[in-house]
Amino acid sequence: MSIRDSHKSALLHPHSRTSQLPIPAEFGPFFFDQTLDHLHTITTKFPQRYWVNPQNYHTNGPVILFNVGELDATGFDGLVIDSFLHDLAQDLNGIAVVIEHRYYGNSTPFPSLNLENLRFLNTYQALEDMANFIRTVKNHHTPNPIVSFPRINRFIFCQFPNINFTLPPAPRTPWIVYGVSYAGNLAAWMRKNYPEIVFAAIASSAPVQANVSFWQYREPILWYGPKRCIDAIISTVDQVDQILFGNDENAKKILYKKFGFEGEGDYSFANWISEPVDIWQNSTYSNSPFLDFCAIFDNSTTPTEYFDAYAGYVKTVESKSLSQADNAWGYQTCTEYGYWQHAAPKGHPSLVSRKLDIDGFQNYCHSIGINSLPNVTDINLRYGGWNVDLTHTIWVNGEWDPWRGLSVQSPNAPKKKSTADAPLVLIPQAVHGWVC
Incomplete structure (x- = not known):
């Protein structure tokens, strides 16, 4: 698996x-x-x-x-x-x-x-x-x-x-x-x-505000990614969803094969093809695997060419085995944090298939024996969420970090004042964990 x-x-x-x-x-x-x-x-x-x-x-x-x-x-x-x-x-x-x-x-x-x-x-x-x-x-x-x-x-x-x-x-x-x-x-x-x-x-890059739904995770990619690449991704996803939400099962099998997907289910397939988009957060000071991915569209100009380039890329990406660490973190998200990075709501541009929905995440939790929603209310009440107020604490975030939306420097969080005792550091154009 x-x-x-x-x-x-x-x-x-x-x-x-x-x-x-x-x-x-x-x-x-x-x-x-x-x-x-x-x-x-x-x-x-x-x-x-x-x-x-x-x-x-x-x-x-x-x-x-x-x-x-x-x-x-x-x-x-x-x-x-x-x-x-x-x-x-x-x-x-x-x-x-x-x-x-x-x-x-x-x-x-x-x-x-x-x-x-x-x-x-x-x-x-x-x-x-x-x-x-x-x-x-x-x-x-x-x-x-x-x-x-x-x-x-x-x-x-x-x-x-x-x-x-x-x-x-x-x-x-x-x-x-x-x-x-x-x-x-x-x-x-x-x-x-x-x-x-x-x-x-x-x-x-601390996402202190636990939340079951976190579709906003990919918003920084939408805002700050190269426009040509973003347009190509949205175009491809739209074409994929036309097939996934259609009634032609043979077309769906052809789609799976084109992307090299050997698993089962639309949710799993949507997860599979989201991989190139989500490598955005792996960008470092000197290397951006997301930009490497975007380069596949350099010679493409039509929706069909975008689709073919994306499928070819995904098909060549080596699949990783599920590890015990993944099981452990899955358990933590199912019980306490949520952080479910599903597709954007209808009417909003989405960089991933809308088959990557919140029900799919909940079904995963059910599959490991957890039938209740993550207890994000308890986490936020116990530890403060966005409202945590500390001394002797340095908060560091990247401007382009997809996890910034749940941090104390989220545009949606209550406004915090940066002080000498608890400075707020926002690194321009930085992504995830760049203080390291």
Whole structure:
């Protein structure tokens, strides 16, 4: 089964500047003995993977904790030696830490992610993971890893496995939590819920306003994409929908074959052909796969030529296998966040087939055993949504980011004032997570 045949459009993949350098073993990975249920209904622990670079540390410097979010952290380990995270640690004389989110990569508590095993995957547990980590990181190299100082009885001093100096605990050591995309939400909410141990937060491209429907996701593409390319996409989608919404089943089979689709169902097909459009959010400072896609229309001038060029491109794109990470994130969107990136409503230009509708997303949730809508009301009430008001928090967004519509800098959000204590940074023409 391909990722496109499942819940691909609801996935929120943060762009991060991953290092191509091999990560020296001295930086990890290490494993933290994490509590599975912070409500203590069971006593099970699981190993949570992390990496640490202490080389830039000087006395009183901070620890900067980067949560990878809804992805396998393999490949993000290099952030501790070559990234914005590393540069920030260097500038602040701090320690750079990358931590893997529960249920992703090698921090998965169960070998299989069925509905029963996924019950401990939620925002509360993820935030408590980081709070527990900040409070209780121990030095695994000594028989007595926690050392107390008689004159400071209310503080306990802890260490990471690869440091040979005493690191005072929070709040003596300032902790800065940093995240991109969904993990940007977590960074902000760590500052909100644990101000006694989290000194500051950097929330990049954070869609803090949970919403079931998010058809506006592709609006920045419509507004800022090259006009010729956008016109070609809309033309092709219109031609596709004429067939999908028609009664000619043979024409539909021919359509599937032309685009190289071997799955079943119009919703899955609509998901399949949306892939080239949604790579917009993967644009970086130096590379735009979306513009690479748009180049296929350079020699096309008619609707038929647009259609053929689009189909040829999609047919050659390699399908990805559905991973456990996709299952986990699908579960999170079904239970808490929504973020369902369906087609625009009728009467509004759509860059994807209108068969990519909200019912298809809900059917996916039903298929994994979740029959209720995502509890976005609870998430927004608990953590503030657009109305979250924090100090010591830097909000960073890209002007062209498709996720900006759910961020505190959304044009639809209540107007926030940028202050020295909580600056709002909007990067012109930037897309998703460019602060990395």
